[in-house]
Amino acid sequence: MEYYLHKVILEKQEHKTNRLINSSSPYLRQHAYNPVDWYEWGEEAFEKANSENKLLLVSIGYSACHWCHVMAHESFEDEETAKIMNQHFVCVKVDREELPDVDQIYMDACQLVNGSGGWPLNAFALPDKRPIHALTYLPKPQWQKLLINLANLWNTNEVAAYDYAEKLSAGIVNMSLPPVNSKTTTEDYHAEVLEQFESQYDNEYGGHDRAPKFPLPNNQWYLLQHAQLYESDSALKMAAHTLTQMYLGGIHDAVGGGFARYSVDKRWFAPHFEKMLYDNAQLIGVYAYAAALTGRADFKEITLKTIDFCESELKSKNGLMHSAYDADSEGVEGLYYTYTYEELNSVLGDDTVFFAQYFQCQREGNWEEGRNILYAIDTIEKAAANYEMTPELFASMIQSCLDKLKIYRAKRVGPGLDDKCILSWNALYLKGLAQTGRYLKDEKTIDLAKTLAQKIELHFYASEQLMRIVNDEKVKIPAFLEDYACLIDAYVELYQSTFDEAYLLKARTLCDTCISAFYDIEKNFFKFSSGEQLITAKYDTSDDVINSGNSIMAHNIFRLSWYFDIEEWRETAIKMLNSILPLIDRSAPWYSNWACLMNLVNSGMQQIIVSGPAEGKTKFLPDEYRLKANAILGYTGISEDIPLFKYKHFEEQALLYICINQTCMAPEPYSI
Numbered sequence: 001m002e003y004y005l006h007k008v009i010l011e012k013q014e015h016k017t018n019r020l021i022n023s024s025s026p027y028l029r030q031h032a033y034n035p036v037d038w039y040e041w042g043e044e045a046f047e048k049a050n051s052e053n054k055l056l057l058v059s060i061g062y063s064a065c066h067w068c069h070v071m072a073h074e075s076f077e078d079e080e081t082a083k084i085m086n087q088h089f090v091c092v093k094v095d096r097e098e099l100p101d102v103d104q105i106y107m108d109a110c111q112l113v114n115g116s117g118g119w120p121l122n123a124f125a126l127p128d129k130r131p132i133h134a135l136t137y138l139p140k141p142q143w144q145k146l147l148i149n150l151a152n153l154w155n156t157n158e159v160a161a162y163d164y165a166e167k168l169s170a171g172i173v174n175m176s177l178p179p180v181n182s183k184t185t186t187e188d189y190h191a192e193v194l195e196q197f198e199s200q201y202d203n204e205y206g207g208h209d210r211a212p213k214f215p216l217p218n219n220q221w222y223l224l225q226h227a228q229l230y231e232s233d234s235a236l237k238m239a240a241h242t243l244t245q246m247y248l249g250g251i252h253d254a255v256g257g258g259f260a261r262y263s264v265d266k267r268w269f270a271p272h273f274e275k276m277l278y279d280n281a282q283l284i285g286v287y288a289y290a291a292a293l294t295g296r297a298d299f300k301e302i303t304l305k306t307i308d309f310c311e312s313e314l315k316s317k318n319g320l321m322h323s324a325y326d327a328d329s330e331g332v333e334g335l336y337y338t339y340t341y342e343e344l345n346s347v348l349g350d351d352t353v354f355f356a357q358y359f360q361c362q363r364e365g366n367w368e369e370g371r372n373i374l375y376a377i378d379t380i381e382k383a384a385a386n387y388e389m390t391p392e393l394f395a396s397m398i399q400s401c402l403d404k405l406k407i408y409r410a411k412r413v414g415p416g417l418d419d420k421c422i423l424s425w426n427a428l429y430l431k432g433l434a435q436t437g438r439y440l441k442d443e444k445t446i447d448l449a450k451t452l453a454q455k456i457e458l459h460f461y462a463s464e465q466l467m468r469i470v471n472d473e474k475v476k477i478p479a480f481l482e483d484y485a486c487l488i489d490a491y492v493e494l495y496q497s498t499f500d501e502a503y504l505l506k507a508r509t510l511c512d513t514c515i516s517a518f519y520d521i522e523k524n525f526f527k528f529s530s531g532e533q534l535i536t537a538k539y540d541t542s543d544d545v546i547n548s549g550n551s552i553m554a555h556n557i558f559r560l561s562w563y564f565d566i567e568e569w570r571e572t573a574i575k576m577l578n579s580i581l582p583l584i585d586r587s588a589p590w591y592s593n594w595a596c597l598m599n600l601v602n603s604g605m606q607q608i609i610v611s612g613p614a615e616g617k618t619k620f621l622p623d624e625y626r627l628k629a630n631a632i633l634g635y636t637g638i639s640e641d642i643p644l645f646k647y648k649h650f651e652e653q654a655l656l657y658i659c660i661n662q663t664c665m666a667p668e669p670y671s672i
Helices: 043-052 066-076 079-088 100-114 140-156 158-176 190-199 217-230 233-248 277-294 297-314 341-358 380-386 391-409 423-439 443-459 481-498 501-518 549-564 567-603 614-618
Strands: 055-061 089-095 121-125 131-135 465-471 474-478 606-611 631-635 655-660
Touching: 043 055, 043 089, 055 100, 055 140, 066 079, 066 140, 079 089, 079 140, 100 121, 100 131, 100 158, 131 140, 131 158, 140 158, 190 217, 190 233, 190 567, 217 233, 217 277, 217 567, 233 277, 233 297, 277 297, 277 423, 297 423, 297 443, 341 391, 380 391, 423 443, 423 465, 423 481, 443 481, 465 481, 481 501, 481 549, 481 631, 501 549, 549 567, 549 631
Parallel strands: 055 089, 606 631
Antiparallel strands: 055 121, 121 131, 465 474, 606 655
């Protein structure tokens, strides 16, 4: 993946490759022609730092990061800057998506030093890897000055450097500690949580009332769950309004499908154009659930269009899903996704005015450099009424224009693809497919999910160990908590969409392994990594763009405890939740997956079980059961491996069991 090296390719004769040329990480290979003497994270770099008594310079980013590219062009490709870096530091490049544990430690340092973080993340550390300073992007002059100042500090006052390391390390340890258990019962904050969402809500554009604006699928999921459980019009309106504004906005690629990582403004207008698998993987499940709850055809259409984008643009030859598309093409952010008015006119002809009005395109451009971002302010239904057209006719005219633009756009130089496959992100997509298939009663999507599950099992294991990264048919890096948690979650969802007990049994086995490898019984939380310890163990608990590994695992052991009658797991999940409750009460949007678990515990977990002839296994349950947010679904077979299903199987007659917690009502005849 040499995509952003369009400029550097011309300089290959001048620069020999560094050792990153053989890296399996596309992000690291982007820096293979830098004059910087880069090392990968590992013993070779650490031994050199120790033997030469040099500071480590740990530079962390990811392939789709725009400002990572900017800093690379300005500083890492510059001979003068590289000379300073090579002379005074042992320089280490890290792909944050491959080594999130390394990224977390140095990001904590950056937060402590600056009060904020981001990427590129540049940390300076002692030879023993303890940081003394960390920061994000700096322009070349400031970067060179910082390099010289830190080199001088190390050469003249090592005592001060070690003092900085001690203080930063102590802060990182403190930041890494999980919450202590401060509740003995599970309190019900659902009303307070909704009030928090309402108080922070952007009534005009949806989402949180701030910029930049991220989709945060877990926030939308919480609102939909709350609406279903508590019949809340407010929660449903906030979720539906946000999801509508998102797909109308520039953050959604109207031409090719898929969502960008975030918008830089409050309107969802101008995206930071990179597209990440993890965003789209989660959003398909959210839109599918919203479509099922509201009956809105546009939400269903966006769900399927996003799946089409993933299947056509992100699927690898081995059937797994690639990670991301870059924001830049030909060295310009957003160039691939934006159009001058002249381009629109050349492609669309007489339809240009009509199309431009709907998508707010202007002759002088609605964005930078005279270019236009496609940004609709009305749904098809509302816009059609304004034009006195039927929605069907209006939609067909818009789609015809989009199809022409897609053909035109395909001739451009596309953004770079990060072709590594990450287990947790693939598992998120597997979950999204399973949910979509069930909520929309779509067998085709369920088939996609089953095929992906096979590919995950085929490729992400090495010597019976679950691994995090697959690239070029090679696996690397043992799986982290996030990987296990997401895969277990996906298997539980896929079971409920197929009633194939193999998925449930796999989830149980992985759960046992995860508990053995990651669970800290003293702290009652899961560690992020079971391998190399960097300063301290990390226990992630806050739900960001991806839910924390601990909140996912709490859901996993809570749900599986009902299937397998493991009271200890249920008690562990509730104890974990009780530790988080004060944080939910103070800052629910950043603990939204925990808040979902709180609702499940407090509303009473239902087990909805169908028994009867085998053909019932392939039938979708009615909406009143299939869409219930506080329920797990099951179909009893002849297997005795799942305790919840014991003594409930009758081949002669279809029966429906509804249980709340562990109390089952009398079975009722059920029509398959």
